[in-house]
Amino acid sequence: DTAVSQTPKYLVTQMGNDKSIKCEQNLGHDTMYWYKQDSKKFLKIMFSYNNKELIINETVPNRFSPKSPDKAHLNLHINSLELGDSAVYFCASSPGLAGPTSTDTQYFGPGTRLTVL
Amino acid sequence: LAKTTQPISMDSYEGQEVNITCSHNNIATNDYITWYQQFPSQGPRFIIQGYKTKVTNEVASLFIPADRKSSTLSLPRVSLSDTAVYYCLVAGNQGGKLIFGQGTELSVKP
Numbered sequence: 474d475t476a477v478s479q480t481p482k483y484l485v486t487q488m489g490n491d492k493s494i495k496c497e498q499n500l501g502h503d504t505m506y507w508y509k510q511d512s513k514k515f516l517k518i519m520f521s522y523n524n525k526e527l528i529i530n531e532t533v534p535n536r537f538s539p540k541s542p543d544k545a546h547l548n549l550h551i552n553s554l555e556l557g558d559s560a561v562y563f564c565a566s567s568p569g570l571a572g573p574t575s576t577d578t579q580y581f582g583p584g585t586r587l588t589v590l
Numbered sequence: 591l592a593k594t595t596q597p598i599s600m601d602s603y604e605g606q607e608v609n610i611t612c613s614h615n616n617i618a619t620n621d622y623i624t625w626y627q628q629f630p631s632q633g634p635r636f637i638i639q640g641y642k643t644k645v646t647n648e649v650a651s652l653f654i655p656a657d658r659k660s661s662t663l664s665l666p667r668v669s670l671s672d673t674a675v676y677y678c679l680v681a682g683n684q685g686g687k688l689i690f691g692q693g694t695e696l697s698v699k700p
Contacts, residue, residue, distance in 0.1 A: 477633070506688075514675055516634070516690040529688070563633050575622040575681050581633025 476500050477582035479564050485588045486554055493550045494585045496564030504528075504569040505547040506579065507539060510561045522547050523569065551587075559589045594678045599695040608665045610694045612678030615659050623654060623661045626677045628693070634677055638663070665696075673698045 477498045486492055498505065506529075507519045521529035525541040536552045547564060561584045567577040595613040602608045614623070622641050626634035638645055640652040640661070651664040665672055675693040 514693045514695070516677060516693065518688045518690075521688070565633070575620050576639065577681065578624070578636045578639070579626075579634075581635065584631070584633055 477564060477566055477580050479562075479582040479585050481585060482583065483586050483588075485590065487590055488554055488556060490554050491550070491552045492554060492587070493548055494562055494564075494587075495546070495548045496582060497546050498564075498566040498580070498582075499545065500566055500568075500580060502566040502568050502580070503544055504567045504577070505541065505544075506565040506567075507547065507549050508563040508565060508581075510563060510584070512560070516563070520547075520549075554587075554589045556589050559587055561586050594680055594690070596676075596678055596692060596694045598692065599697070601697050601699065602668055603699050604669055605667050608668050608672075608696060608698075610663045610665075610676055610678075610696070611660055612663070613660045614678070614680045617658050617680055618682055621680050621682050623652070623658075624679045624681060625650070625652065625661075625663045626679060626690075628675045628677065630674075637676075668696075668698045670698050670700065672696065 480495045504523045506521045508516055510516045519533045520539045522541045524544045538550045541547045563584050564582040565579040567579045569577045624639040625637045627637050628634040638650050638652045640654050642654050645652045653662045675695050677690045677693045679690050681688050
């Protein structure tokens with residue numbers, strides 16, 4: 474009965490590699506997000522998708538490419554990993570029919586801890 | 591953009607009331623204020639949301655003054671299990687910026 478799930482939970486890799494993180498939600502929500510949380514707990518939005526369409530794209534290197542095959546899935550692919558990419562990545566979803574609204578409650582996944590060596 | 595500012599950390603003891611204030615001087619008319627709680631190794635989870643005055647639920651209360659430039663999350667009689675990071679989020683309408691504060695790390699001691 475997991476609401477928002479992410480795989481893998483931990484990811485350790487070398488600089489320069491390409492990796493993907495998968496996210497799935499079974500809440501029937503139309504909007505999904507990717508957040509990055511650094512070591513200082515700062516939580517920053519990276520992307521938001523509404524029904525498979527990109528609606529928010531913060532200042533993120535183009536090495537990061539989100540893909541939404543359907544509205545229940547939002548995967549994050551990262552090319553040419555760098556040391557500074559080490560962080561915890563959270564996927565989230567919210568009901569917003571046309572994107573996030575001011576009253577939308579976001580439901581977060583458990584996070585993926587990415588370590589780049 | 592409604593940037594938010596919170597204290598980085600707070601300490602408390604079991605049974606005390608804890609008040610965490612978030613400043614959001616540039617809040618827009620359509621923005622709501624939402625607080626999230628994050629336990630270690632977990633994703634944030636919703637606690638409470640409000641627009642103005644006072645909102646109360648079974649977990650917390652949220653106080654928002656008339657000018658809405660700040661808000662205060664109030665946790666009554668905290669326990670050890672309330673030790674977590676608390677985030678204040680000011681969110682606008684569709685397509686608006688989702689800006690979390692840096693979070694307040696609350697430590698509750700016996």
